[in-house]
Amino acid sequence: MTTLRNDLLLRTLRGEQTERTPVWMMRQAGRYLPDYMKLKEKYSFFERCQKPELAAEITIQPVEQVGVDAAIIFSDILVVPQAMGMEVQMVEGKGPLLPDPIKHIRDLDKLRIPDVHETLGYVFDALSLTKKTLDGRVPLIGFAGAPWTLLCYMVQGKGSKTFDEAKAFCYTQPETAHKLLQMITDTTIAYLKGQAAAGADVVQIFDSWGGLLGPEDFEVLSLQYIRQIVAALKDEVLTIIFAKGAWSSLDSMAATGAHGLGIDWCIRPGMARQLAGSDVTLQGNFDPAKLLSPIPVLKKEVRTMLDAFKGGRHIANLGHGILPNVPVDHARAFVETVKEYK
Amino acid sequence: MTTLRNDLLLRTLRGEQTERTPVWMMRQAGRYLPDYMKLKEKYSFFERCQKPELAAEITIQPVEQVGVDAAIIFSDILVVPQAMGMEVQMVEGKGPLLPDPIKHIRDLDKLRIPDVHETLGYVFDALSLTKKTLDGRVPLIGFAGAPWTLLCYMVQGKGSKTFDEAKAFCYTQPETAHKLLQMITDTTIAYLKGQAAAGADVVQIFDSWGGLLGPEDFEVLSLQYIRQIVAALKDEVLTIIFAKGAWSSLDSMAATGAHGLGIDWCIRPGMARQLAGSDVTLQGNFDPAKLLSPIPVLKKEVRTMLDAFKGGRHIANLGHGILPNVPVDHARAFVETVKEYK
Numbered sequence: 121m122t123t124l125r126n127d128l129l130l131r132t133l134r135g136e137q138t139e140r141t142p143v144w145m146m147r148q149a150g151r152y153l154p155d156y157m158k159l160k161e162k163y164s165f166f167e168r169c170q171k172p173e174l175a176a177e178i179t180i181q182p183v184e185q186v187g188v189d190a191a192i193i194f195s196d197i198l199v200v201p202q203a204m205g206m207e208v209q210m211v212e213g214k215g216p217l218l219p220d221p222i223k224h225i226r227d228l229d230k231l232r233i234p235d236v237h238e239t240l241g242y243v244f245d246a247l248s249l250t251k252k253t254l255d256g257r258v259p260l261i262g263f264a265g266a267p268w269t270l271l272c273y274m275v276q277g278k279g280s281k282t283f284d285e286a287k288a289f290c291y292t293q294p295e296t297a298h299k300l301l302q303m304i305t306d307t308t309i310a311y312l313k314g315q316a317a318a319g320a321d322v323v324q325i326f327d328s329w330g331g332l333l334g335p336e337d338f339e340v341l342s343l344q345y346i347r348q349i350v351a352a353l354k355d356e357v358l359t360i361i362f363a364k365g366a367w368s369s370l371d372s373m374a375a376t377g378a379h380g381l382g383i384d385w386c387i388r389p390g391m392a393r394q395l396a397g398s399d400v401t402l403q404g405n406f407d408p409a410k411l412l413s414p415i416p417v418l419k420k421e422v423r424t425m426l427d428a429f430k431g432g433r434h435i436a437n438l439g440h441g442i443l444p445n446v447p448v449d450h451a452r453a454f455v456e457t458v459k460e461y462k
Numbered sequence: 463m464t465t466l467r468n469d470l471l472l473r474t475l476r477g478e479q480t481e482r483t484p485v486w487m488m489r490q491a492g493r494y495l496p497d498y499m500k501l502k503e504k505y506s507f508f509e510r511c512q513k514p515e516l517a518a519e520i521t522i523q524p525v526e527q528v529g530v531d532a533a534i535i536f537s538d539i540l541v542v543p544q545a546m547g548m549e550v551q552m553v554e555g556k557g558p559l560l561p562d563p564i565k566h567i568r569d570l571d572k573l574r575i576p577d578v579h580e581t582l583g584y585v586f587d588a589l590s591l592t593k594k595t596l597d598g599r600v601p602l603i604g605f606a607g608a609p610w611t612l613l614c615y616m617v618q619g620k621g622s623k624t625f626d627e628a629k630a631f632c633y634t635q636p637e638t639a640h641k642l643l644q645m646i647t648d649t650t651i652a653y654l655k656g657q658a659a660a661g662a663d664v665v666q667i668f669d670s671w672g673g674l675l676g677p678e679d680f681e682v683l684s685l686q687y688i689r690q691i692v693a694a695l696k697d698e699v700l701t702i703i704f705a706k707g708a709w710s711s712l713d714s715m716a717a718t719g720a721h722g723l724g725i726d727w728c729i730r731p732g733m734a735r736q737l738a739g740s741d742v743t744l745q746g747n748f749d750p751a752k753l754l755s756p757i758p759v760l761k762k763e764v765r766t767m768l769d770a771f772k773g774g775r776h777i778a779n780l781g782h783g784i785l786p787n788v789p790v791d792h793a794r795a796f797v798e799t800v801k802e803y804k
Contacts, residue, residue, distance in 0.1 A: 281623070284785050288754035334727040334749050365707075368729055385676040387710055407676050412630035443626050 122256035129190045129259050130321055132435055133358045133379040133401050141426065141434050142189040143458040144261075145451065146362075146382075147441030148182040149194045152451060155181055165210040169195050175246035176253055183258055185448065187455050190259050190322070193247055193315075197265030197326055200307055201274050203239035204231045214278075221277035223289070225296040233303055236310045243311075244318035251319030262320030264312055264349075266327035266363065267304040268342035271297065274304075283329055290341055297341070305345040309352045316357035324360040324382070325349060331365015338369050343376070350376040360403060364440060370395040384439035385410075389428040401433035406454065408438045411446040415453045422457040464598035471532045471601050472663055474777055475700045475721040475743050483768065483776050484531040485800040486603070487793065488704075488724075489783030490524040491536045494793060497523055507552040511537050517588035518595055525600055527790065529797050532601050532664070535589055535657075539607030539668055542649055543616050545581035546573045556620075563619035565631070567638040575645055578652045585653075586660035593661035604662030606654055606691075608669030608705065609646040610684035613639065616646075625671055632683055639683070647687040651694045658699035666702040666724070667691060673707015680711050685718070692718040702745060706782060712737040726781035727752075731770040743775035748796065750780045753788040757795045764799040 124130070128142035150156055156178055159168060168174050178194040198216055202208045209217040222228065237244070243262075251260050273279075275286040290297040312323045330342050342363065350359050354377050361373050362382030373381050374396040381400055383392045385407040392402055410421050426436065436458040442451060466472070470484035492498055498520055501510060510516050520536040540558055544550045551559045564570065579586070585604075593602050615621075617628040632639040654665045672684050684705065692701050696719050703715050704724030715723050716738040723742055725734045727749040734744055752763050768778065778800040784793060 282751060282782075282785065284751040284754065284787070287749075287751035291752060291755035291759060331728060335730055337749070365728065368733065386673060386707065388677055391710065407629075407679070409624060409626040409629035410633060412626065413633035417633060440624075443624065445626070 124259060124321075125256050126189055126258045129435060130358060132433055133322060133360070135399070135401065135433055141429075141436050141458055141461065143436040143455050144188040144190040144192065145182070145186075145438050145442050145454070146192075148186065148188055148451075149178045149192065150442065151444035152442055152446045152448060153181055153185060154448070155185070165196070169199065169246075170242045172242060172245040172249045176250040179246070179250045179260075180253060182451075183254070186451050187459070188258070190261050191250060191254060192261040192263065192324070193243065193250060193320070195243055195246070195263070197263070197270065197328075198273060199240060199243065200264060200304065200311060201270055203234045203236065203311075204303065204307055205234070206231070206274060216273060216278060218273055218277045222274050222300060225293065225299070228296065228299060228303070231300075231303060233306050236307065236314050240311055240314065244314050247315055247318035247320055259321040260319055261322045261324055262312065262315030262318075263324040263326060264308045264315075266325050266330060266342055266361075267301045267308065267345040268333070269327050269329045270304050271300055271341075272329045274300070283332055287332075290337075301341065301345050305348050309349055312349065312353055313356065316353070320357060322358040322360060322379075323353065324362060327361065327363035327366065330363030333366070335368045338363070338366050339372065342366075343369060343372055346373075347376045350378045354378065362403070367392065367395065371397070374400045380435060382437070386439070389425070389432075393432050398432065401435060402429065403435040403437045405439040406437070408440050408443050408446075411438075411442065411450045411454060413450075415450060418450060418453055419457045422454055423461060426458065426461045466601060466663075467598050468531055468600045471777060472700060474775055475664060475702070477741070477743065477775055483771075483778050483800055483803065485778040485797050486530040486532040486534065487524070487528075487780050487784050487796070488534075490528065490530055490793075491520045491534065492784065493786035494784055494788045495523055495527060495790060497527070507538070511541060511588075512584045514584060514587040514591045517585075518592040521588070521592045521602075522595060524793075525596070528793050529801070530600070532603050533592060533596060534603040534605065534666070535585065535592060535662070537585055537588070537605070539605070539612065539670075540615060541582060541585065542606060542646065542653060543612055545576045545578065545653075546645065546649055547576070548573070548616060558615060558620060560615055560619045564616050564642060567635065567641070570638065570641060570645070573642075573645060575648050575652075578649065578656050582653055582656065586656050589657055589660035589662055601663040602661055603664045603666055604654065604657035604660075605666040605668060606650045606657075608667050608672060608684055608703075609643045609650065609687040610675070611669050611671045612646050613642055613683075614671045616642070625674055629674070632679075643683065643687050647690050651691055654691065654695055655698065658695070662699060664700040664702060664721075665695065666704055669703070669705035669708065672705030675708070677710045680705070680708050681714065684708075685711060685714055688715075689718045692720045696720065702743075704745070709734065709737065713739070716742045722777060724779070728781070731767070731774075735774050740774065743777060744771065745777040745779050747781040748779070750782050750785050750788075753780075753784065753792045753796060755792075757792060760792060760795055761799045764796055765803060768800065768803045
């Protein structure tokens, strides 16, 4: 295996001292990059995910063009419901659509816990190819959606501000909901193990809709499944949990043994550290909209954020995905400010 | 003046001991009520707001049909931008549209700080008529949007998950943004004073998008203006601030001297009390989606919430507006469970 020349991210996740804070950006391989947009015009969303050469090219773009300290594989959390047997469409300008959502226990018959090598082998191929092409420049991050977030889409059938149908499903048919969550969990464990075997140095679990749940529901509907995933993986690969908005469960997320926890900009770094304790790396938490500020303002705000995290284990990142309307030089200014910070 | 026969809400806001917890629901006058839907079919949104008889009828429906301890005037936060000179359309199924949003300092020339009696007199008329028709049954709540939330719509021109254009406007043109926020603040103070004079016993300031801001931005872009409003009003009328998701500023919101603070279901009541201190009434925080649970589950969850607030000043409410797909008997079960609770 090629030796990593930049392993800042991995050492920070392991709790080792590093010469500076590592930096990457959620959705860094994406729509704010003109070179990505060119590929988007030529290939459909699933072509971009499923052709390893395209996925690898897109994954490496921000490493070369923005200078981030890690690559995150270009893919989507909804490849898992797809592999489990659901139809998933990506409707331009509208987001995902699952035309045949889960509504009753009988709908589970349409689902399977798939052989991930058969159904998601293309992700593993993309990871292997990316790893080879990166040639030790930076670590490679794999990812999956948290079971709760995937249930949201599988039941609601599309994006939502409240995911009230998904919640109502859990409240009115709890046994079916838990059966579904366990099926997703089992699939995700196999999927993330496959990603680690294919070359992912770190895996991040995205619970995009964890913050829609109160703390008790978050434990029952989300965290108990994330806990299984982390337990199954943490001796094989470094793990990060990002449950946007679920700040009030930072303590129990830290107790899973995950190496890193993502936080958004609505919580002060000091408060997050207090809740999470000192034995976990915090990742975040720049407001993505602040990348639209004039560069001098942006740089000052990044330094303020770094000051607030100082002294603890920290990976600089945004508090949510980068917005499509961010100019590339602003993204670069974010990364450079972190790299220059003393 | 008619004596109030049920003043539980007012006494709780003043910090007095009451025989039980008062209860109302945000958006209680609205789409889950079949009688409201009948009026919605016959009259446009602005007709329903602007005709005092209609607004009063809609406002009183949940008092009679669901048994809440307060009426909240049927209106919309966007009547203020409208009174300031902006066109506001309500597009069925899509939400508000402001076709000519604020983008530059010169756009402020199109706005005015209006004479609220001239432009918003219909709201005052609706309040007076409602007050008279209520005849002392329950207190009457007036409301307005927080300046930051109104800026979001006035700049972005429509709803948004991130309001990134509104934020970018504030980051790139801070002077213009503050000029606009001050214009909205001045209008809102006059508007809420008018509401109090017309019969509102309480006014609530809705900062629906306060939770999109990090704590420092919340202070600069939102709270400093809310503080002006509360200071101008709190000796004339009881005040409640509801800044959804802005939990990390509960301490500074409490310091404004507002009588009540709304909280959502993502914060534990104990934590909210710890942050807000003991000298303010907390209002909330039932997850609106939980009203879709089977009634026995719902009732149990309501009691769990009430247990968690026990011993402190509390108004039972949802953590956000009631969802349109909630059956009326579930809404009634929510209210009844609070009333029966010992």
